[in-house]
Amino acid sequence: MENILEVKDLTISFHTFSGEVQAIRGVDFELKKGETLAIVGESSSGKSVTTKSIMRLLPPGNSEIKRGEILFNGKDLAKLSDKSMQKIRGKEISMIFQDPMTSLNPTMKIGKQIMEPIIKHQNMSKAEAKERAMDLLRLVGIPNAEERFGQYPHQFSGGMRQRVVIAIALACNPKVLIADEPTTALDVTIQAQILELMKDLQKKIDTSIIFITHDLGVVANVADRVAVMYGGKIVEIGTVDEIFYNPKHPYTWGLISSMPSLDSKDDELYAIPGTPPNLLHPPIGDAFAPRNEYAMQIDLEEQPPMFKVSETHYAATWLLHPDAPKVEPPLAVKKRMDQFQTWQEVK
């Protein structure tokens, strides 16, 4: 499959009063046509900064792209002028934000907000744009589109507002859709509806999706591939099955074992000890080493490179080095691996 977006060695810093915060420290990934790539990680892992930099939405004053390229259709978005970026943003690449309460303009009717990108990017007349906006409302499953068109955001529930935000994002049939925790603020039943809607729409208009979330249940539901971020880096990337059933990085192990499984009630939940690193002074070695019970001396001294596990699966941990000692993953992870083995054999 062809790549629609390639991010190469992206490095971003924020200049603050207390010094330089190295939010993104060399991120590489590509997005294929029609796929959903989920990015998981905790707050401050750099997942939102990565996607905001693709949209060029980082604050111009204190953020700096120090290194790296964001290649979209052969163009480097990192070096594009603001004017040419405006032609891409909202048309070729669009974004769904976390909080549908704040990402809509409260003083503007819904219909007008949906028409805005259509008129701006597609040279349609007002009447045509209205027709298209109405179609979009129906597409995202909002009943009584005629009536809803003239209403304000406060007249919509949270789930309905997120549908409107999705309608705006899809208005110009974008090639890439970035969804930054689109369902975190919603209830489970509404979340399920929105996820179904997004998958359905993806099939219809063949968009590639970057889906940011920290809910591994949602990841298992939507993703084709998964990138796990920690301390401003991608520490593991692979297909959804590889990450869930054959994870290699101790941080991924920690994430997976810290979730209670629905069928067993263990005595104590595994908790990753400690807190995320301070990126004002990132550690010299592996950023996860201080919280990692499998850490070795080299983890404190040198950052691990990406080791290849399979054609699609890479992980940055010294444990994959040929000289590293063999370690047993935690029980919860081992159970998953075994279960996957049996499934494979059945197949």
Place this chain on the structure above:
Amino acid sequence: MKQREKLVEIRNLKQYFNAGKPSMVKAIDDISFDIYKGETLGLVGESGCGKSTTGRTIIRLYDATDGEVFFNGEDVHGTKSKAQLKDFNRKMQMIFQDPYASLNPRLKIADIIAEGIDIHGLAKNKEDRMQQVQNLLETVGLNREHANRYPHEFSGGQRQRIGIARALAVQPEFIIADEPISALDVSIQAQVVNLLKKLQIEHGLTYLFIAHDLSMVKYISDRIGVMYFGKLVELASSEELYKNPIHPYTQSLLSAIPAPDPYSERIRKRKVYNPNIHEYDEGEDLQMREVKPDHFVYCSEKEFKQYQTIHTK
């Protein structure tokens, strides 16, 4: 089942906002349940279903429109002297959802934690007060040196620990935790849940755990109540509720949770709840009925018989 002692009894509790006006909201509409000593009762439901209001009404942050709450056999909402109220407030504490908004940014941690100690006169002198604060900080996994810092110096998970220490400071018997982990990162959630469990065993605490994250609720709770539009629709032990949900709303809620398991996600079918399927007649007698031992469902007489034939074999 062990012999169980009721700690909190909620009887026909109602909480209407804007009562009498056209904008009246029945946030809690006639619910009754018991909380047993030493257990964790989980309360789940969608936003707006009244689960937080229930917690807040039990602890008297709101005055109930109608109904009774008994704590150790005593009526909480009845008229009381100030001294009685104070005593009651000591036994029942709350942990709030947002660890950023629930700590006063202008107070030092020591003063935040010791506020209850001061009000209830639980410290003999200044040294004793500080000693208690430092012990509490260590109990929740922070350092004693943290006592002299301000809230902004802490991360979300640490702040939630401070909120827990504050609740523990007055040696309560019953803690209402209103979405205590929703605002925290995944890796930190497990830390806080483990801490709550540990404290429960060490101090013999009883919890009302309000949340919308169903997998965590199942993990921490002994029993779970499901709320829908101000009503409690199902109440059972957490194992039982997940294995055999009876009320169609519970079934739909459970079927909507995505599991962190790509294989099961590919085959998961979501059930949609349509309140009209009940086809209740006007004035039909709807109430919580015990379909199986310790498994209560809100239903009509007719449904009760159906549920019984389907679910008890």
